Amino acid sequence: MMQKLSENVLDKFSMDFLRNQVLKNAYGNDDTVIAVRDPRILLVWYLFFGLVPWFVNDLPFLLGCFLLVMVTTILAKVAGLVLLLFAVGVFSQTGYLLIATWIFGGDASAIAPLLVLTLKVATISLASVTVFSGLDPDRLSNGLMWFGCPERLSFSISYAYRMLPMLMEEFQNVLLSYRLRGNPPAHETVPGKIKYLIYQIKIIIHAFYPLMLNTAKRSRTTVEALEIKGYRYAAVNKEVRKMKLSSLKVTYDDLIFLAISFLWVAVTVLVSTLV
């Protein structure tokens, strides 16, 4: 039973799965309510929910914000892996303290500040998840470019997303070569298991060398192709930048999205003054 479970978990975390999750996260949900928002609106929205919670300690307000970003995260249909990372992240930051305090009989005076801190971290993280994972990389980079980020940054974001799956596939294949031809230590006993773990880590480090060389070989073509496609020319041309940004349009729905967020925040502020 236990073996089956561990096999299952290992299965889930194969390179293939990671690759799939990255792609899913970047491009798999381009038709959600969040993904079709104008990236500039979302960035402004993020500026609020990513910053304000740090400076406010009011519980109803934070709770309200948390609920809102939770709803947007659900709307964005964020990939499972990202949510898992989020949960692990929040828990390792403050969540464990909160639970420990609660278990060991800490009273409200001890729990409340921890709850506030946990809420802050969770709200900000979820807001980031909504924006950076709900939007596809191209829209995000266009939004960033509008706010004056250099073209190179925005290109890097979308290009990294384009390359990442390829890199992971290549890495997977190199690792498989090691697995097929290598001879790992037996790992039935506990010391054996530790040896096995060290072996695995060593293999992963070794695998980077062929990965880098193979990538370098591939990127020679890419660099030449970029040159032909006028990438360098565009990077310094204002006109091209304008054309790239002209696809951004604020719609009524974007305004409604902002209005709802604003109203909701107003309500929570109102509630907190009433309490």
Next chain:
Amino acid sequence: MGEIENNMETKHNMDAIAENNENTIDSMDTIIKIEDLTYTYPGAAQPTLNHVHLEIEKGDFLAIVGNNGCGKSTLCKVLNGLIPHFISGTFSGNVWVEGENTKNADVGTLARKVGYVYQDFENQIVRPTVLDDASYACLNYGMKDYEQRGREALHQCGLEGREDEYIWQLSGGQTHLLALAGAVALGPEVLILDEPIAQLDPGHADRIYEVLRELNETYGKTIIVIEHHTEYIADYCKHVLLLRNGQAAWMLPAREALARVEELQESNIFPPQVTIAGFRLQKNGRLTQTQMLPTTVEEGREAMAALSYAGGKSPKGENVPQTAAPEPSEKTVAQFKDVTVSYRSVKGEPHTVFDRLNLSIHKGEKIALIGSNGAGKSTLMKMMVGLLKPSQGIVELNGTSVKNVKPEQLSRQISLVYQNPEEMFIKDSIYSDIAYAMQVRNVENWQEKTEELLKRFRLSELSERDGRLLSGGQMRRASLAIGVALNPGILLLDEPTANLDIATRKEIMRTLSDMKEVTDTVMIATHDMQLVCEWAERIIVLCQGQVAADGTRDEIFGNAALISRVGIRPPEIFTMGQALDRRALCYTVDEFLDAFSCEGRQEE
């Protein structure tokens, strides 16, 4: 670089010449003119291109052929200005494209005149969605109607309706068409493609060439391809240019060029099988010397109409009882039982590759696994080595389920050589790569065994080189050596002849024949039907997640209905034989000549 600077001094002079030539070019309808071009890569001792003179007419469909390393790709990079503007080196001579001297134009200007599709075209695609990538260059050059241009290019390349798809949803052939569309979008008059069909099955390859023909005939583009597949040259190209030792040996109309059998073979280019057959018939006096050699099956039907089938084999083609059909007594070494497997997809339902697949593989068999791109050949092999787990069913190896054996323990029983040899190289020299598996297992005398393998695969001189820096054929041989290092009972090869020129391919085929005695059971996944016919004893055809057919070559290729259903194509000489006589089942030129040999038996 020094050379270029020198030339800069005489730039005015050059301009004057260019001006002059521009006028003549227009009148002659010459689109590309090369005069005394010599180019040496930085650090290289010998020039790659050596005093090349060349003129290419507007509207031509030109194939460039030549040995590996004779400068084909270099010549193409000269045409689009990457040399000398992006890649330095010593450059002398002049190149005019549409009257513009490439020395004076920048890469951007030339990109609008000459489109280029790389051999590793997937690395040429930089944007995530189809339309985005097709219009990316136009956007970068600030063309206001970039999206319209992208759409138009996709339409011309037959990718209409896929504008919003992500690039990883495309098949290999479609990805190639997208790379082409990206080049077409800029509206160049010349399109250059470096080995466009190297990795494609015949169906996809035809599609690429149909698109190219359309671009050539309807849109008037000048097309230049670097191509090893002479059958495609015969079918589609108008002219052939032979490069030899960095020089343009000659440029002739395609049919005339392909008929120069001996000269081509000297440069390691193999004319279509029909042409070779015709050439040999001519030599032994069965075809008249004056007759133009046929290059396509159609031409062959005319030229060889006088030949009659003499029956190289008994009428039903069963004179040699082929031992391929598995006898029940044979030992089963691998077995698939009701195997279902699917891939996760980015969006929506997982994609099912196999649905309840059943298959047995017996000891000592030499199997070819064929089927179109995406039929599941690689998936099947990955399941056998335990890299991929079926969602249902069992894969058994020598009687035990693969699931219960760790891949590292499997490696003595079975070995897989990847399609992409680079991924087999995990060390910094091929010596240590071949030795690795034996070394970590403390195999006795592993040093000697490694030396032996190096010798066997003719790699001894290269043993200290990094595998990635070898040529295509050497890389292949090294990956085969790595694959057989542990002397596995079953050897799986994924596309061992893909991306190789014909000479290297022959060499690999020879190596594979040599290996027949070394390894017991071998399975090759391939599109290369000549390899299939000359090497395999059992052929398994995969189609839509099922075994569509399983048998000897006569059973597979003799079944015309099957062939058209699963999208495979027999070797050209087989089709030629069939065209002359339905009873003829000949797979090699020798068999063809045998089958149509004795004129005495003409009236049977």
